Structures are given as structure tokens and as C-alpha cells.
Amino acid sequence: MSRLLSRYAEAIYWMARYIERAENLARVLDVNETFSRDSRGWQNWQSILQLYRDEERFFKNNERADADSVLYFYTLDQTNPTSIISVVNAARANARTLRPLISTEMWIQLNIFSNTLKSLKREELTEPRLARFCNTVKETCQTHTGITEGTFYRDEGWFFYQIGRCIERADQTTRLLDVKYHLLLPNDETVGSPFDVSQWNAVLRSAAGYHAFRRVYPSGLSQTEVAGFLLFHSQFPRSVKACIREIDDRLTELRSTYRLRGGGRALEELDELCAVLDDMTVQEVVNKGLHEFIDWIQIKLINIHSELGTAYFGDPPFLESDAAQ
Amino acid sequence: METTGAAASGPLSAYHSEGFFCEMLGGQHAPAEHTLRIQDRLSALDLGDLRGRARDAELELYSFGITFTVYTQKDAIDRILPFDVIPRVISSEDWNTIEAGVTQRVRALNLFLWDIYHDQKVLKDGVIPRDLVEGNANYCSEMCGVDVPNGTYVHINGTDLVRGDDGHFVVLEDNARCPSGVSYVVENRHLMQRSFPDLMANIGIRPVSNYGQKLHEALVDVAPQGIPSPQVVLLSPGTYNSAYFEHIFLAREMGVPLVEGSDLVVENDRVFMKSIDGLHPVHVIYRRIGDDFLDPDVFNPESVLGAKGLMAAYRKGNVALANAVGTGVADDKAVYAYMPRLIRYYLDEEAILSNVETHICREAEGLAYTLDNLASLVVKPVGEAGGYGITIGPRASREELEKCRAEILADPGNYIAQPMVNLSVCPTLTDDGVGARHVDLRPFAVTGRSTWVLPGGLSRVALTKGSIIVNSSQGGGSKDTWVLE
Numbered sequence: 001m002s003r004l005l006s007r008y009a010e011a012i013y014w015m016a017r018y019i020e021r022a023e024n025l026a027r028v029l030d031v032n033e034t035f036s037r038d039s040r041g042w043q044n045w046q047s048i049l050q051l052y053r054d055e056e057r058f059f060k061n062n063e064r065a066d067a068d069s070v071l072y073f074y075t076l077d078q079t080n081p082t083s084i085i086s087v088v089n090a091a092r093a094n095a096r097t098l099r100p101l102i103s104t105e106m107w108i109q110l111n112i113f114s115n116t117l118k119s120l121k122r123e124e125l126t127e128p129r130l131a132r133f134c135n136t137v138k139e140t141c142q143t144h145t146g147i148t149e150g151t152f153y154r155d156e157g158w159f160f161y162q163i164g165r166c167i168e169r170a171d172q173t174t175r176l177l178d179v180k181y182h183l184l185l186p187n188d189e190t191v192g193s194p195f196d197v198s199q200w201n202a203v204l205r206s207a208a209g210y211h212a213f214r215r216v217y218p219s220g221l222s223q224t225e226v227a228g229f230l231l232f233h234s235q236f237p238r239s240v241k242a243c244i245r246e247i248d249d250r251l252t253e254l255r256s257t258y259r260l261r262g263g264g265r266a267l268e269e270l271d272e273l274c275a276v277l278d279d280m281t282v283q284e285v286v287n288k289g290l291h292e293f294i295d296w297i298q299i300k301l302i303n304i305h306s307e308l309g310t311a312y313f314g315d316p317p318f319l320e321s322d323a324a325q
Numbered sequence: 326m327e328t329t330g331a332a333a334s335g336p337l338s339a340y341h342s343e344g345f346f347c348e349m350l351g352g353q354h355a356p357a358e359h360t361l362r363i364q365d366r367l368s369a370l371d372l373g374d375l376r377g378r379a380r381d382a383e384l385e386l387y388s389f390g391i392t393f394t395v396y397t398q399k400d401a402i403d404r405i406l407p408f409d410v411i412p413r414v415i416s417s418e419d420w421n422t423i424e425a426g427v428t429q430r431v432r433a434l435n436l437f438l439w440d441i442y443h444d445q446k447v448l449k450d451g452v453i454p455r456d457l458v459e460g461n462a463n464y465c466s467e468m469c470g471v472d473v474p475n476g477t478y479v480h481i482n483g484t485d486l487v488r489g490d491d492g493h494f495v496v497l498e499d500n501a502r503c504p505s506g507v508s509y510v511v512e513n514r515h516l517m518q519r520s521f522p523d524l525m526a527n528i529g530i531r532p533v534s535n536y537g538q539k540l541h542e543a544l545v546d547v548a549p550q551g552i553p554s555p556q557v558v559l560l561s562p563g564t565y566n567s568a569y570f571e572h573i574f575l576a577r578e579m580g581v582p583l584v585e586g587s588d589l590v591v592e593n594d595r596v597f598m599k600s601i602d603g604l605h606p607v608h609v610i611y612r613r614i615g616d617d618f619l620d621p622d623v624f625n626p627e628s629v630l631g632a633k634g635l636m637a638a639y640r641k642g643n644v645a646l647a648n649a650v651g652t653g654v655a656d657d658k659a660v661y662a663y664m665p666r667l668i669r670y671y672l673d674e675e676a677i678l679s680n681v682e683t684h685i686c687r688e689a690e691g692l693a694y695t696l697d698n699l700a701s702l703v704v705k706p707v708g709e710a711g712g713y714g715i716t717i718g719p720r721a722s723r724e725e726l727e728k729c730r731a732e733i734l735a736d737p738g739n740y741i742a743q744p745m746v747n748l749s750v751c752p753t754l755t756d757d758g759v760g761a762r763h764v765d766l767r768p769f770a771v772t773g774r775s776t777w778v779l780p781g782g783l784s785r786v787a788l789t790k791g792s793i794i795v796n797s798s799q800g801g802g803s804k805d806t807w808v809l810e
Contacts, residue, residue: 006599099573100583111390312601
């Protein structure tokens, strides 16, 4: 019988999600800074607000979505719960709760990470220094992942860590695709234009997928190829399919190793998602509408999250109608 | 080893104990011989090196999150307990006395608690006034007739000791509820081992790192009968508690879950924790929350820190609580005054560690003496902890003394008075080099079937020059405490 407290399971799951989120946010900011210029070198910082659906909150306190204010909003603004500092603080708060369970190395590294961010000042983080900052955040998140891989005892908690990380990663990849397709929807003239190609290029790089993509498609770059790669390529660690497979495997292993009774409904959701990802081709997706497909995946991810909450975290029973709203 | 040359130039060369008993150098007429090697090694370091290592050590505490949280109206600030790198050293002879004295005291406390919650012989025999016990805010009538395993009420006891001018340790107070600070004892040692391996090599210092194991053994000792491997948990008020670091530390060292009230549920007078696979039985709870918060059915109905129905399960013997409920009556500052008599009554022995002479203001004689000698006494409210509300007569202004007098007269039962004890000093790294600062000592005793005393204890140091208030909430720090083999 498992003795892992429900509260701990939930905290581990969220700690992993927050770190994955911080890493992805750093990727998005970094790539946007470098690659998202239009043909006249103009950068679109508002697209990031759209990506995370933060426009309403942002414009409450800011007049314009210029580089400086958007960057501050997503890096050091502690009043914004979706900033890197807030997300890392949330990971640290969960780690603090989990101190009895996680390795001391994991805790110390996160504690220092959070203390370091708190010591940074706004003027130290202007646009020219952004790339270095984003790199530091990415590397620090990856250091966390490495320390976790090497020191975290692999009992039930470890499975919740892996599941949380992969759900977040799948979610981030779908958002990246969606913002390109849905909000920067090119008009007919720009499809296939140098501008369009450079944007798809940026999407790939946000997901650290440019070089992997090149190994699969040695020349050229089309939106269908990029979308297909990020959705379906099972060897690419940030693709939706790779993430969903990982969650499916981990949950199955968790349930059988610890003979857990709950979690069956989450597994059913996962199996359905896996089946669709296995069967569909990217051409079918594009024909039916990429945005609709991504919406469907995100609803599935929310369902899985909620079923995990009901089965393991002590949440009240989940009704599918809640997610649709 | 050369003992003269180095001392002339090292960090201790300008050190003066300022007339107090010194933990490093000894008393005025009895120099400490057991610390000579340590003095030599300290003298071989230069002040800059000492400061550099001290800075590194404090940074490490901050990075490790060995912090307590101070809440202001706006922020939660993580502070480290300031750590002084110059150790406090205790000879093996002194330690033997402390260990025997603390063990004796714990035995008497447990016998006293059993008695007042059962036959009350001590009250019937008039050894201690009945109303002092039964009228005490921490006396818990819910405990009458409850049999706790092995008769152990005080599983973890912290005895606050100070050393006066004559070099003898005396007891300042008992902490029989949830004494804190043991995590610093162990972490301070680990920190010293990392920062000063050269200072410690081959000195022969008794280890402290098995505290968690000893505590777990004691807690298993008091589990309900017939359970092959009892589930022990540590119950914490949660991450916002200022001692949360210590709760983490103890849970980790024992290898037990750290639970909060919301993780526990009581069904059919049995306690369970909520796991990912449903309810899992709990047999022993090391609780770090006060009696009042344990069970909203019985105590504070507003409390969400404990578990509804816990007391019923406890009274039936289905779960053990450490410390037991109702121990607060024994570490009360007024009951403290009777401890030498209680030791004699229950054990037929003289107290190995003496009390500080105490005047009880609830008694006419004590009140009169206190009011007549206010300027030379230390006056303490009996209900307060953490060094709050204390008036130090010799250092108080006339207004402060008059305020104190008025407070005593308004509620004499709330006060005791003691003569000013000259706390011993220890060389301590300060902004002006190494200076003398006052220290106390809190050894920790762990009791399941028998009592074990952690060799060492928390040495708290008043970092402000001349101050004798060592509490962390009021500018105190801590030192590593070395008990020599």
C-alpha cells in the first residue's frame, strides 16, 4: 500500500510543472527576441501576451506592449503570477513543502535559484541582456532536471514528477503551435513568404526543435512539416505525442507497481489521446483545422489533470462539463 | 604543541572574559585545561581567515534554507539564525553532571505528570499547592485517568541551563511541551565540519548526528501495543510556521512523513493519513502544535491545525502523542520553583542540577521579597515564552521598574522573581574582533522507555554586547556545542 500523502503527490506534480513552465517561458522570450522580427525588423511582443492569454491582465497596468514592459511582466514582475520569478517561487514553495521527500540537492538548487532571481533588479534586465538571462534560466531549470534525475528517490513521488513535467511540456508545445496558427494567422500572401518561414523557424527554435527538425527534413521548411513534427514526431522529446506516450507509460507503471486503485479514468483519457495521435496524419489535421485539433488536445490535457486530482490529490470528483466551459 | 607564541597574535590575543566565567578560558581561578588544544588551534588562525569562513558559513545556511521565517505585516522574510563559528566546549566531567541531572529531572517530570493526572498524591501530601496545579492554564483535565505508554509524558525535553560565576550549571527553566532548536544543534555541527575540519581534527567530539534515529526509536517505543512496524508521523502547523525548517529536518532525519492537520482523518477512534491510495493508519504523532490546536472537538473549536476526533483516539490508546497532552503544567515557571522538592518527593534524591533561587509572587513572602528587591531581581511572567515580558531589575530604568511593580501588584500570581545570574561568556566573533558574549545551553533529552540525552545541545549566544537575552526572536545566535570524549 502506498504511503505517499496526497498533498505531497500534488506538490511534486506542480513543482515539476512550474519548472517546466519557467524553462519554456525563457525559451519563448529568448526566441521572440532573436527571431520574431518582421521584414522591417519590428518585433511583435504582443504575440507572447496572446500565447499565454495574459492581454487583459497586462493592459490593466501597461499602456503599450513594448519590449521593456512585456519583458518585465514575464521576468521579474512578482505581481504577475505567470512571470518567471513567480513561477520559480511557486516551484520553490512546493519544494519547501516537499523538503521531507525530495533530495537536499534538489532543494538547495531551487532555493538558490529563487534567491538569485529575487536579487535581480529591473534595470539589470533590459533587452540587450535578455538572451543571457534566458539562457541562465533555461540552464538552471535543466540543472534542476539533472539533479532530479540523479538524486530523486524513485518511488511514487518520482512518477508524479514525470507526469507533471510531461503534461506541462505537452501543453506548452500546443500553445506554441496555436499562437502561430491561430493568432498570427497569415493572410494568403504571407504563406510561404520569407516572413512566414522565419516565424515557423522561431516556433521550432522555441521548442528547441530546429536541429532535430533538420535531421528529419534536410531541406525546406513548411508549416505542415513543422506542425507535424511538433505534434507527432515520437523521437522528439518535446513533441505532443512523445509527452503523451511518456505520461501514459508512467501512469500505467505507477498504478501497477503500487497497485493503486484510482487513476483508471485518467488512463482512459490518455489512451484515447494516444490512439488519435497514432492514427491521424498532419494533413488530416490541417484539413480539419489545426486550431480545433489543438483545442481538443488541451481539453484532453485538462481532463487528465482533473482525473489525476480526483484519483490521487483528494480533489472532489471531476465532471467533464467543467472543462468544456 | 606550542601554546605561548601563537596566542600572542591570534584572534584570542585581545580577548577578555570581562570578569565572567568563560566557557573557553574557564573561571578566574580555575583556567580551563580541556580547551587548551582548541585555544591553540584558534590562535593559529588569523582574524581575516576566521571572518572569511564565517561569511561562507552564513551564506551556506541561507542557501540551504536553514532559516526561520519572520512575518511582518507586509512580507515573510527568511532569516538565518546567526551562527557564531567559535565553538562552545564542554568537558566530559561537566557533561556527566548535566546528563545525569537532565535525566533525573525528566524522570521527576514524568512521575509528577502521571501523579497529577491520576492519584494526586503530591497534592494530597501538600508538596505543591493544589490550585497551582489544577488552576494552571496548562493543566488538562481531559488527561485525568489517561494511561500513556511507559508513563512517558515528556518524550522530548529541553532544559535551559546557565553557568554562573562559580562555574556550576543551574536550571533556568524546563521546556516540556514542544522544545525547539535541536535541528540547529545538528546543522551547526555539519556546518563546522565543512568549514573548520582543521579545528576539529582529532579533538574527540561526541557526535550529534544520530538524533533522528534516537528520536524515532523512542517514538516507536511508545506506539500502541501489537503493531509490528508502527507508522510515525510529524505533525506541523505548516510551511508558514517559523519553525518549519526544524519540522522538515526532524521528519527527514527520522524518515517519517511530515503531515499537516488536513492530511489526517479520524475514523472509529483511529487516526489515518490521506495517501494517494486512500487512508493509511497512523500510530504515533510527534506533534509540533500546541495542545489547544490538537482537536477542535475538545479544545479550540476554531483550530484547523489538528484533527477532529484525535483526542478520543488518543484516550483510547489507539495513537500516541509526543509530547503527551497536558505537559505544559510541568514546565510552568511557577511549578519550576517546586522542582527540587518534587525530585526529592518522587526520587528520594537531591537535585543534581540546582534551580536558580526563585521567589513566587503568588506567595505573600515571595511577593514582599520581590517588591522590596525589585531593582536587583529578574522578574518573569509565568505564562510567556521566548524571553518576552522580562524585566531585568539591575538594568531597568526607574519608569520600567514602576511599570513592573504595578503589573506584579495587579496580578501577582503571574510573576516569579529570581536573582540576576551572571551568565557565562564565550569568545564570539564580533565586528570589533573576538569579544565576550553571554551564552546559555539547552540540552535535549529523548525518552521512550528510557532517557537519552543528546551530547551537546543548543548553545544560544546573545550577540549584543552585555545582553543576556539569548532568544532568536530577540537578537540571539547560536554556536556549535562540543562535548569532549
